[in-house]
Amino acid sequence: MSKPDILQIGPYPAWDVEALEARFTMHRYFEADDKAAFVRERADRIRGIATRGELGAGRDLIDALPNLEVIAVYGVGYDAVDIAAAKARGIRVTNTPDVLTKDVADFGVAMMLAASRGIVPGEAWVRSGSWAAQGLLPLKTRVHGKAVGILGMGRIGHEVARRCAAFDMDIAYTDLAPRDGLPTDWTFVSDPVALAQRADVLFVTLTGGAATRGIVGRDVLHALGPSGLLVNIARASTVDEGALLEALETKALGFAALDVFENEPNLDPRFLTLDSVLLQPHQASGTVETRKAMGKLVHDNLAAHFAGQPLLTPVI
Template sequence: MTKPHILQIGPYPTWDVEELEKSFTLLKYYEAKDAEAFVAEHADKITGIATRGELGANRALIEALPKLEIISVYGVGYDAVDLTAAKERNIRVTNTPDVLTQDVADLGFAMMMAASRNIIGAQQWVKSGNWASKGMFPLQNRVFGKKVGILGLGRIGYQVARRCAAFDMDIAYSDLVEHDYAKDMTYVQDPVALAEHADFLFVTLTGGAATKHIVNKDVIKALGPNGMIINVSRASNIDEEALLGALADGSLGFAALDVFEGEPNLDPRFLSLENVLLQPHHASGTFETRKAMGKLVRDNLIAHFDGRELISPVL
């Protein structure tokens, strides 16, 4: 039996490629010197796309593949996939929710802790000899008992809230609707009002046109010079220009960021700021979660070509 041909948009860990190749013929788009010519050469064979959340699949690519049946996304975010173009062709789309939720929440909470207590700076204080020569490290800020706002109380946001609850934090959230499962939290519909409430603002909502720059200059101003933004969602959810300006002039206290516009080539202004904690978009970056994500990508593809129900469909 001929294996289905899958266009692999970006690299995956070796263990995922090895498993995918047992069931599929992988055509590695990211290795092609001329991607457009590569697609044209194989277009009549490609029936599936395996991509990553930040890479997606745009309309031009979808329209170039007349036999495309499914797009399987390695990641929970699928805003980089043109869902309208996929829907027009009845192309199925899947992602990898749930399996990465806990790790993303862990990193978000860890960033808040690391930034508040300046753990990285404290290590440098020890390594540089300053502890011995200058004495104790400057005082930092506590986390327990503070006010936290969670913008987007989906899977990840809820798990962030659970971690904050263990630190006796005053938790409020903003979402499209008030949730029954969050009765012990305060619902604040307006993001500006949520930021006014918060010492720490977690951004954990989905990306896309509907949420682009939802954290705008007004939200940032409301959080204020003592506030901190933690983003483990999509870079597009924050107005990066407004964020950089506020960090530079001190009207925002701190930002802990795992995602950036144009990453990995982030705006160089971030690199000169002292009031940021920068991470390389690795919130789901544990062996356990990445293996589970790869398996779900693979299982969705296999289910589709076997004619079975998809495990985690988006479309």
């Protein structure tokens, strides 16, 4: 029996590739010099797409594959997939929720701690000899007892809030509506600007897409203020990057800890000139354990589809 043909949009770890190639015929789109020709030559055979959250699958690619049945996203976010185009064709879409939630929350809190306590410049201070030559690093700011705002109380936002509660932080959040079942001392704030005004630290844990694009704009950043810290472990699109850079450059915002950027990995070079940012290479879910679980879920969703079984984590 022939194996289903899958178009692989981006690279995966070796352990995922091995499992996928054992079950499917994988076509490495990301290695092709002429990608349009690569797709044309295989268009009639491709029945599935295996992609990554930030790479997605646009309408042009979906339209070019007449026998496409399923798109499996390696990641929680699927805003880079043209859901309308997929839905119009009856193409199923899956993602990998839950398996990365706690690692992303861990990393967000780690960035908060690193930014607040100067972990990265502290190590540089020691390595450069400045500790011996100049004495102690200039004082930083505490985390415990501060006010935290969670912009988006989904799975990841909830896990961030739970971790912040362990630091005795005052927790408030913004979402479409108040969430049931949360601790009574977690305060719902309907407006992102109002949330930022009361926060010392603002976490962005929103889903991507048109509805949240640029939601963290100039008003939110200025409300967070010159002593505030922005932590983005969501999608780069949720933050107006131009407004963020201006706020950092003018010191209207105190600090930003960022794991995501527009046009990554080719981020705006203005970020590199600032000492008020902590820059990370989109690695919030980057643990061996989580990446193996994500890869297995991509494999298992594809396998379930072609076996005529229910998808494990359907989007549509």
